[in-house]
Amino acid sequence: MIMLFANSKILWGLWQVVTYCTSRTTLPLLIVAGVAFLVMQLMSLVRESRKLPPGPWGPPIVGYLPFVGVRHKTFLELARCYGALFSARLGNQLTVVLSDYKLIREAFRREEFTGRPSTPLMHTLDGLGIINSEGRLWKNQRRFLHEKLREFGMTYMGNGKKIMEERIKTEVQELMINLHCADGVPIDANPLFALGVSNVICGITMSVRFSHGDARFERLNHLIDEGMRLFGEIHYGEYIPLYNYLPGKAQVQEKVAKNREEMFSFYQTLIDEHRSTLDVNKARDLIDVYLIEIEKAKLEGREGELFEGRDHELQLKQILGDLFSAGMETIKSSLLWMIVFMIRNPDVKRRVQEELDVVVGRDRLPTIEDMPGLVYTETTILETLRMSSIVPLATTHSPTKDVNLNGYRIPAGSQVVPLINCVHMDPNLWDEPNKFNPSRFIDDNGKIRRPEYFMPFGVGRRMCLGDVLARMEMFMFFASMMHQFDVQMEPGDALPSLEGTVGATIAPQAFRVKFVPRTPPAPAPPAASQPDHAHLRHVGSH
Numbered sequence: 001m002i003m004l005f006a007n008s009k010i011l012w013g014l015w016q017v018v019t020y021c022t023s024r025t026t027l028p029l030l031i032v033a034g035v036a037f038l039v040m041q042l043m044s045l046v047r048e049s050r051k052l053p054p055g056p057w058g059p060p061i062v063g064y065l066p067f068v069g070v071r072h073k074t075f076l077e078l079a080r081c082y083g084a085l086f087s088a089r090l091g092n093q094l095t096v097v098l099s100d101y102k103l104i105r106e107a108f109r110r111e112e113f114t115g116r117p118s119t120p121l122m123h124t125l126d127g128l129g130i131i132n133s134e135g136r137l138w139k140n141q142r143r144f145l146h147e148k149l150r151e152f153g154m155t156y157m158g159n160g161k162k163i164m165e166e167r168i169k170t171e172v173q174e175l176m177i178n179l180h181c182a183d184g185v186p187i188d189a190n191p192l193f194a195l196g197v198s199n200v201i202c203g204i205t206m207s208v209r210f211s212h213g214d215a216r217f218e219r220l221n222h223l224i225d226e227g228m229r230l231f232g233e234i235h236y237g238e239y240i241p242l243y244n245y246l247p248g249k250a251q252v253q254e255k256v257a258k259n260r261e262e263m264f265s266f267y268q269t270l271i272d273e274h275r276s277t278l279d280v281n282k283a284r285d286l287i288d289v290y291l292i293e294i295e296k297a298k299l300e301g302r303e304g305e306l307f308e309g310r311d312h313e314l315q316l317k318q319i320l321g322d323l324f325s326a327g328m329e330t331i332k333s334s335l336l337w338m339i340v341f342m343i344r345n346p347d348v349k350r351r352v353q354e355e356l357d358v359v360v361g362r363d364r365l366p367t368i369e370d371m372p373g374l375v376y377t378e379t380t381i382l383e384t385l386r387m388s389s390i391v392p393l394a395t396t397h398s399p400t401k402d403v404n405l406n407g408y409r410i411p412a413g414s415q416v417v418p419l420i421n422c423v424h425m426d427p428n429l430w431d432e433p434n435k436f437n438p439s440r441f442i443d444d445n446g447k448i449r450r451p452e453y454f455m456p457f458g459v460g461r462r463m464c465l466g467d468v469l470a471r472m473e474m475f476m477f478f479a480s481m482m483h484q485f486d487v488q489m490e491p492g493d494a495l496p497s498l499e500g501t502v503g504a505t506i507a508p509q510a511f512r513v514k515f516v517p518r519t520p521p522a523p524a525p526p527a528a529s530q531p532d533h534a535h536l537r538h539v540g541s542h
């Protein structure tokens, strides 16, 4: 009752003020001041946005966010409308999209473009590892990994190449056996590809090998898939931080943090085991390399400086996570796309198989040494990478300070993305870009040509760290599959779709395919060359 009385007094007071204002000159003055303020705001916004690349406008607070949908597709349409350099405000983040290959190259060779954006999801990862770190930590880690991974065979030259080839060969042979076991029945090849590809990267980094049907592997695979999906989707909380304070809206960060913890506990067990058997004079894998580096820093009294003072083991675990996810999902998706394109382009498939039969013959599997002679096979891989653009927006870059690009201001902290799918499908660069045509990568002398606008691994300072491994793996797995099997759909089944599933990579939608052994049958791997796994440790249920 008292409250009601008090409220009515306040309302009465307000009413008095309003009637006073309307009866005098104050109201027109207030209106004029308000309009002037709005006009000034608008002018400053227009002035500000004049220096920014052009782009679409959206309502206050959310900006263009509600209209984004599938990012790489919407950006492609906006690029057609606003040009090769446009910007759009998504919530509180300014996104700048580059779709001209020269501009992408020019920007990404510059030091200022090596930063990463600051968003709630990125904060969950603490700026550790290689993919999400920046500044000195990133620079030193990139140099260190480059050098060490070369020693483990991620190189086209020297003895290292042989080590890596042997490692991949082991997994290729295992995949061939598993595909033979499928007995020509339609299968979803995804889990088999995931197994083979994971075993390569996990062997290099942790000396771990998983077996088919291993429950632990299936769980890790699921966590990686989920992580990729969560990082690839649009979340309002990433652009409007207050959104995360609404009930139940911080779920994405919580999920990422929880999954990361689970992966980290798997890595921790391996790190502890490695530490207890460490020989500082002989690194077995990347975990050993890091443990030796940590020991060395302790001995030299520069423990505090190592990894820019960040927690050593957390950094190591994030590195393992980064390489596992970047090295597995990308290659697996690319191999699946190769199968999709082979099914949809039987003439290309036949030509690849003919080339393999002539160059390799029928009595052994292809090797890295065969690569220069298998031009059509290799360009079929390149054409798949072009048409699928599995990482269409690369990883988001963020300028570390305000920079000028093509006469426009790109503010520090904005999100800068290269539109790789746009470059790869540009009719001004590629003849009939929608046609699957591996020959476009072959020059008049029959040699492979890689135009500078072909950029599946990104370009510049943050270009893919695993491109050499990726190329070796894709070649070995794809050439061996085509050599040994004919891929076919079950009669009556629809062709696999060209529409991808959107996550951090664009993967093909699930499909089932028959791997029919080719006639005359290629011999199974001889007993002596059966996979030698003695040096690797099986984990999980085996």
Ligand code: HEM
Pocket: 108, 130, 131, 132, 142, 322, 323, 326, 327, 328, 330, 331, 334, 390, 391, 394, 395, 396, 456, 457, 458, 459, 461, 462, 463, 464, 465, 466, 467, 469, 470
């Ligand atoms: C077909 C296979 C692959 C494709 C298409 C691919 C593509 C890419 C792209 C587009 C980027 C981002 C470049 C940028 O932001 O400018 C990237 C970054 C990266 N990739 Fe790959 N990648 C593949 C395989 C691999 C493999 C096998 C590894 C692991 C050894 C790997 C490790 C990385 C790392 C660590 C980065 C981050 C580099 C940095 O931030 O400095 N990638 N990759």
